[in-house]
Amino acid sequence: MxxxxxxxxxxxxxxxxxxxxxxxxxxxxxxxxxxxxxxxxxxxxxxxxxxxxxxxxxxxxxxxxxxxxxGHEETARYLRQSLSRVHPSNRSAFRQRLDEALAGRGPxxxxxxxxxxxxxxxxxxxxxx
CATH class of the missing domain: 3.30.370.10 (Barstar-like)
Structure with a gap:
């Protein structure tokens, strides 16, 4: 069932x-x-x-x-909070995702x-x- x-x-x-x-x-x-x-x-x-x-x-x-x-606002908040915990090798890509979210784009x-x-x-x- x-x-x-x-x-x-x-x-x-x-x-x-x-x-x-x-x-x-x-x-x-x-x-x-x-x-x-x-x-x-x-x-x-x-x-x-x-x-x-x-x-x-x-x-x-x-x-x-x-x-x-x-949506994008909550996504940006989450990404901003998570940025300090991201491995240094991933920070650039992570910042790009944050910029996209702040612009209302991306997943x-x-x-x-x-x-x-x-x-x-x-x-x-x-x-x-």
């Missing part, structure tokens, strides 16, 4: 809230399901609350609200989350509603 996890997009007002919302969707109040992109990808691999057989879907309801909240956090969820689940397991 397929398990459905609901991501309430109306509650996603930024990246930190996304981590809370997806954690609660999978593992209940206060639940964890990643707090960064690598951890999310690891959680999607199993053993962190989803069925071992991979028979689950995410319904991202009100995803358009999340897309706005996780957003929403785009990256959707990509991570699609890459880590079975085809059709992410439903944007």
């Amino acid at each position: 397929t398990v459905t996890y609901v991501i309430d997009g109306s509650r996603v007002t930024g990246l930190e809230q996304f981590w809370e919302v997806i954690g609660e969707a999978v593992n209940g109040p206060g639940g964890y399901f990643g707090r960064n992109f690598d951890a999310l990808a690891d959680c999607l691999g199993g053993g962190m609350g989803t069925p071992d057989d991979g028979d689950f879907v995410f319904e991202w309801r009100d995803h358009a609200l999340s897309a706005r909240a996780l 957003t956090l929403f785009d990256l989350l959707v990509e991570t969820l699609r890459d880590g689940t079975a085809p059709g397991a992410l439903r944007l509603l």
Whole structure:
């Protein structure tokens, strides 16, 4: 039987809230399901609350609200906060991504989350509603 996890997009007002919302969707109040992109990808691999057989879907309801909240402004904020932790060999590329986000171009956090969820689940397991 397929398990459905609901991501309430109306509650996603930024990246930190996304981590809370997806954690609660999978593992209940206060639940964890990643707090960064690598951890999310690891959680999607199993053993962190989803069925071992991979028979689950995410319904991202009100995803358009999340897309706005996780748009270029939030992406730039995230990149700016992360810049000091980036390996020196990657700083130039990272600054370029930040400049693109500040100019309203390039992939957003929403785009990256959707990509991570699609890459880590079975085809059709992410439903944007």
